[in-house]
């Protein structure tokens with residue numbers, strides 16, 4: 100079987116699994132594991148020198164009432180869900196608050212831990228003293244402590260690990276504020292005459308470019324950015340400064356926009372009827388939520404039971420209607436089972452229905468109420484249009500660029516913490532932004548996979564958002580044209596309020612979608628053609644009318660297989676069990692998992708005689724094909740190979756918007772958010788890339804992708820159309836997408852999911868066993884499976900175990916991978932099972948077990 104894998108899928112295991120548990124990636128997995136193994140062995144022997152360990156069930160969470168601070172409860176950054184007791188020397192008692200870091204003796208060394216609470220109950224053991232308190236103010240507040248505690252119990256990782264992952268390294272390092280040079284235009288510029296400018300153009304063209312830039316944009320700009328734009332280096336800028344055209348100053352490098360880039364803030368638009376209705380519902384709910392005290396009790400008085408269910412009840416357990424106290428150890432409320440009934444809205448609006456305007460005016464309302472907002476987007480670099488719209492409306496917007504997982508800019512983090520920011524925009528980790536008084540969390544494109552983190556803690560930001568909102572009595576708006584089935588199902592149960600936007604702005608029609616049967620095409624044309632006759636025909640039509648075309652393919656590179664026609668050999672990565680992709684421009688075969696390179700082959704290394712055939716196609720090959728077929732038009736390819744440079748996205752999209760480019764070809768990078776009225780044709784080169792993945796969400800993702808890509812056209816008065824090419828033209832995910840029938844699709848897909856007890860019905864956890872030796876991974880997975888089967892019997896077969904089997908990608912980076920799936924009716928059974936095998940999951944030298952609760956990645 101061949102696996103067709105999309106680009107995003109390639110990236111994740113390489114980035115995350117390999118840097119197991121240390122998201123800064125500074126220490127390799129083996130050192131960590133060796134360290135942990137020895138440490139854990141030490142700690143679990145009865146005679147261990149460190150007797151500070153307490154079992155999780157005995158934890159007392161009293162972050163709000165620091166009683167008598169005799170003993171501190173401390174967690175450390177290790178993959179063990181344990182809290183340790185330390186006594187606090189009298190001189191440190193006044194300095195220590197929960198959420199601060201402390202230096203502690205741990206095993207036989209000194210390490211850093213997080214204080215998560217206090218107790219005055221003496222321990223039966225002799226316990227050690229805290230050495231020192233590191234922070235002056237807590238890095239994590241009560242809400243963050245509770246969220247991280249939940250992360251550790253739900254996603255099966257250490258509490259210390261979870262805290263470590265949500266507090267960015269910069270905040271922990273107490274870095275000095277970074278300074279940078281900024282350039283501001285001076286008044287002399289306004290008196291600059293053409294003659295001086297043209298003289299300068301001949302003498303110092305780069306300096307002239309700087310002045311031209313400022314005459315178009317009379318605003319402050321970072322020196323580095325200006326140098327990039329103009330090519331004029333620092334000495335040139337200094338010369339212009341001496342002439343009085345500009346001023347150069349050193350300033351803290353804040354990314355927080357205190358004012359709008361485009362002059363005065365833009366006015367809100369006048370709502371359409373549908374938007375107005377949506378907004379009215381949101382507004383009414385907001386006011387009701389803010390004036391209530393439904394949920395907060397669980398936070399402020401952890402011991403007292405929250406108010407009883409029914410109207411006014413806070414957290415509802417799915418199907419039970421009773422409340423759960425979030426603070427109760429293992430039975431922590433789980434947002435996947437539990438809903439924040441009064442505060443979650445599904446804004447189901449078709450593409451182009453004006454969801455953003457509803458978000459913006461909802462934010463304005465929230466700010467009016469003195470509360471703040473978090474706006475989550477699937478990926479910062481791909482959503483520049485949405486971000487620009489927010490920045491044009493509001494002041495005090497912070498954009499958290501987290502190019503590296505979990506790294507925020509220090510000054511921004513501090514600004515947010517110090518209340519200088521009203522709106523935080525960012526990708527998934529921004530749900531942990533230290534914003535106070537959050538009143539609204541918006542999750543745009545809530546169905547996107549990018550909200551799930553693929554390394555520890557493997558959280559889903561959508562679920563964390565709902566949890567956070569319950570703690571802060573805030574509202575969550577989940578916006579999308581294609582709700583995830585989990586969200587949709589909650590809405591049908593009445594756990595979330597659903598608001599529908601069914602019409603496009605200006606009553607534009609959704610574009611007609613034509614499906615082209617590619618097997619038919621092969622028969623008719625006696626061979627494979629990447630571009631069907633139909634798509635080619637519409638492309639010619641659109642381009643000749645000066646309209647623009649978007650082509651979509653979820654696979655980068657030139658050819659995904661190097662294959663011997665004679666003996667069937669396929670060039671695979673030696674370290675990973677996947678075919679290597681040929682990249683023509685680099686003239687290399689690349690492994691998309693580990694980045695290994697191999698020279699391209701001419702003849703088969705196996706049978707020595709056959710010729711090598713470059714099979715299949717990626718965006719690079721399509722680019723060649725388009726250039727050959729449509730030589731008179733300009734094409735731009737957007738994928739992670741061509742978009743490496745900083746700002747490359749923005750530059751590319753600007754060129755497309757200006758019409759410098761007629762054909763935009765790309766991977767999922769171009770699937771969402773783009774709003775260009777002149778695009779009248781979208782072609783999906785192959786709808787099969789995702790459909791063939793061994794993943795129970797394959798149909799859902801195919802439906803979502805076609806709907807999203809189709810949403811990029813028909814947004815202007817010229818209308819639009821979509822052509823979808825597929826070898827499975829009758830698959831329901833494709834036919835429902837072509838009919839713009841979300842409800843139809845969801846109904847059918849839910850039937851399948853129900854039959855197989857997949858989410859949103861059953862809950863899943865996946866365990867991957869990785870080892871350098873295949874037998875060890877296999878053996879360990881069988882032993883664990885046996886144990887799980889025993890456990891399943893004791894809990895009345897509420898639990899199914901699927902597998903063990905080799906993972907679809909059997910080997911990554913020389914590590915063999917076996918996996919198994921736990922499937923149960925609820926999370927409790929899953930957690931009981933994981934608890935029952937916790938000893939077997941401890942890190943060991945030969946096999947690592949990776950637990951993923953509510954997994955998205957099945958490869």
Ligand code: ADP
Pocket residue numbers: 368369370371374448449450451452453454455456604774
């Ligand atoms: P969605 O996010 O639902 O796909 P957008 O928010 O991108 O839709 O809106 C589509 C287009 O309609 C945008 O260009 C937006 O500026 C415009 N728009 C939205 N609401 C209005 C309105 N009330 N009046 C006029 N134009 C609007």
Ligand code: ZN
Pocket residue numbers: 672673674675690691692693694695912
């Ligand atoms: Zn590889």
